[in-house]
Amino acid sequence: MAYKIVTDNCLSLCNGCVDICPVACIKIDTEVNINGKNQYWIDSIDCIDCGICLKICPVVGAIVAEEK
Ligand code: SF4
Ligand code: SF4
Structure with missing residues:
Protein backbone atom coordinates (compact mmCIF):
# COMPACT_ATOMS: atom_id res chain seq x y z
CA MET A 1 0.00 0.00 0.00
CA ALA A 2 1.33 3.41 -0.96
CA TYR A 3 0.81 5.44 2.15
CA LYS A 4 1.65 9.10 2.70
CA ILE A 5 4.10 10.70 5.05
CA VAL A 6 4.03 14.12 6.61
CA THR A 7 7.21 16.06 6.00
CA ASP A 8 8.83 19.03 7.72
CA ASN A 9 6.74 21.27 5.44
CA CYS A 10 3.85 20.66 7.83
CA LEU A 11 3.34 23.67 10.05
CA SER A 12 1.63 21.52 12.70
CA LEU A 13 -1.02 24.14 13.18
CA CYS A 14 -4.16 23.45 11.19
CA ASN A 15 -4.66 19.85 12.35
CA GLY A 16 -6.98 19.29 9.38
CA CYS A 17 -5.48 15.97 8.40
CA VAL A 18 -5.86 14.56 11.90
CA ASP A 19 -9.45 15.72 12.13
CA ILE A 20 -10.51 14.28 8.77
CA CYS A 21 -8.65 10.97 8.59
CA PRO A 22 -11.39 8.29 8.65
CA VAL A 23 -9.24 5.74 10.44
CA ALA A 24 -7.43 8.12 12.84
CA CYS A 25 -3.99 6.96 11.73
CA ILE A 26 -2.30 10.39 11.69
CA LYS A 27 -0.40 10.79 14.92
CA ILE A 28 1.33 13.70 16.62
CA ASP A 29 4.78 12.90 17.95
CA THR A 30 6.37 14.47 21.00
CA GLU A 31 9.51 14.96 18.89
CA VAL A 32 9.76 18.32 17.14
CA ASN A 33 10.67 18.84 13.49
CA ILE A 34 13.10 21.38 12.02
CA ASN A 35 10.43 24.04 12.44
CA GLY A 36 10.31 23.48 16.17
CA LYS A 37 6.81 21.98 15.85
CA ASN A 38 5.57 18.59 16.89
CA GLU A 66 5.74 7.19 0.25
CA GLU A 67 7.69 6.55 -2.94
CA LYS A 68 8.35 10.27 -3.37
S1 SF4 B 1 -1.43 19.49 10.11
FE1 SF4 B 1 -1.94 18.07 8.43
S2 SF4 B 1 -3.33 19.21 7.09
FE2 SF4 B 1 -2.25 20.72 8.42
S3 SF4 B 1 -0.41 21.36 7.28
FE3 SF4 B 1 0.19 19.64 8.56
S4 SF4 B 1 -0.04 17.83 7.23
FE4 SF4 B 1 -1.22 19.50 6.31
S1 SF4 C 1 -6.74 10.40 5.40
FE1 SF4 C 1 -5.83 8.84 6.75
S2 SF4 C 1 -6.36 6.90 5.75
FE2 SF4 C 1 -6.64 8.50 4.22
S3 SF4 C 1 -4.66 8.56 3.09
FE3 SF4 C 1 -4.60 10.09 4.75
S4 SF4 C 1 -3.60 9.02 6.46
FE4 SF4 C 1 -4.32 7.46 5.03
Whole structure:
Protein backbone atom coordinates (compact mmCIF):
# COMPACT_ATOMS: atom_id res chain seq x y z
CA MET A 1 0.00 0.00 0.00
CA ALA A 2 1.33 3.41 -0.96
CA TYR A 3 0.81 5.44 2.15
CA LYS A 4 1.65 9.10 2.70
CA ILE A 5 4.10 10.70 5.05
CA VAL A 6 4.03 14.12 6.61
CA THR A 7 7.21 16.06 6.00
CA ASP A 8 8.83 19.03 7.72
CA ASN A 9 6.74 21.27 5.44
CA CYS A 10 3.85 20.66 7.83
CA LEU A 11 3.34 23.67 10.05
CA SER A 12 1.63 21.52 12.70
CA LEU A 13 -1.02 24.14 13.18
CA CYS A 14 -4.16 23.45 11.19
CA ASN A 15 -4.66 19.85 12.35
CA GLY A 16 -6.98 19.29 9.38
CA CYS A 17 -5.48 15.97 8.40
CA VAL A 18 -5.86 14.56 11.90
CA ASP A 19 -9.45 15.72 12.13
CA ILE A 20 -10.51 14.28 8.77
CA CYS A 21 -8.65 10.97 8.59
CA PRO A 22 -11.39 8.29 8.65
CA VAL A 23 -9.24 5.74 10.44
CA ALA A 24 -7.43 8.12 12.84
CA CYS A 25 -3.99 6.96 11.73
CA ILE A 26 -2.30 10.39 11.69
CA LYS A 27 -0.40 10.79 14.92
CA ILE A 28 1.33 13.70 16.62
CA ASP A 29 4.78 12.90 17.95
CA THR A 30 6.37 14.47 21.00
CA GLU A 31 9.51 14.96 18.89
CA VAL A 32 9.76 18.32 17.14
CA ASN A 33 10.67 18.84 13.49
CA ILE A 34 13.10 21.38 12.02
CA ASN A 35 10.43 24.04 12.44
CA GLY A 36 10.31 23.48 16.17
CA LYS A 37 6.81 21.98 15.85
CA ASN A 38 5.57 18.59 16.89
CA GLN A 39 6.13 16.11 14.08
CA TYR A 40 3.01 14.60 12.51
CA TRP A 41 3.29 11.11 11.09
CA ILE A 42 1.09 8.53 9.42
CA ASP A 43 0.78 4.98 10.71
CA SER A 44 1.18 3.02 7.48
CA ILE A 45 -0.33 -0.10 9.01
CA ASP A 46 -3.71 1.54 9.55
CA CYS A 47 -3.73 3.96 6.57
CA ILE A 48 -6.31 2.88 3.96
CA ASP A 49 -4.78 5.12 1.28
CA CYS A 50 -7.98 7.09 0.77
CA GLY A 51 -6.10 10.29 -0.14
CA ILE A 52 -8.42 12.64 1.78
CA CYS A 53 -5.57 14.12 3.81
CA LEU A 54 -3.75 15.03 0.61
CA LYS A 55 -6.79 16.87 -0.72
CA ILE A 56 -7.45 18.97 2.37
CA CYS A 57 -3.88 19.83 3.40
CA PRO A 58 -3.29 23.54 2.71
CA VAL A 59 0.49 23.19 2.54
CA VAL A 60 1.99 21.95 -0.72
CA GLY A 61 4.37 19.09 -0.07
CA ALA A 62 3.44 18.53 3.54
CA ILE A 63 1.96 15.12 2.77
CA VAL A 64 3.46 13.04 0.00
CA ALA A 65 3.29 9.55 -1.39
CA GLU A 66 5.74 7.19 0.25
CA GLU A 67 7.69 6.55 -2.94
CA LYS A 68 8.35 10.27 -3.37
S1 SF4 B 1 -4.66 8.56 3.09
FE1 SF4 B 1 -6.64 8.50 4.22
S2 SF4 B 1 -6.36 6.90 5.75
FE2 SF4 B 1 -4.32 7.46 5.03
S3 SF4 B 1 -3.60 9.02 6.46
FE3 SF4 B 1 -4.60 10.09 4.75
S4 SF4 B 1 -6.74 10.40 5.40
FE4 SF4 B 1 -5.83 8.84 6.75
S1 SF4 C 1 -3.33 19.21 7.09
FE1 SF4 C 1 -1.22 19.50 6.31
S2 SF4 C 1 -0.41 21.36 7.28
FE2 SF4 C 1 -2.25 20.72 8.42
S3 SF4 C 1 -1.43 19.49 10.11
FE3 SF4 C 1 -1.94 18.07 8.43
S4 SF4 C 1 -0.04 17.83 7.23
FE4 SF4 C 1 0.19 19.64 8.56
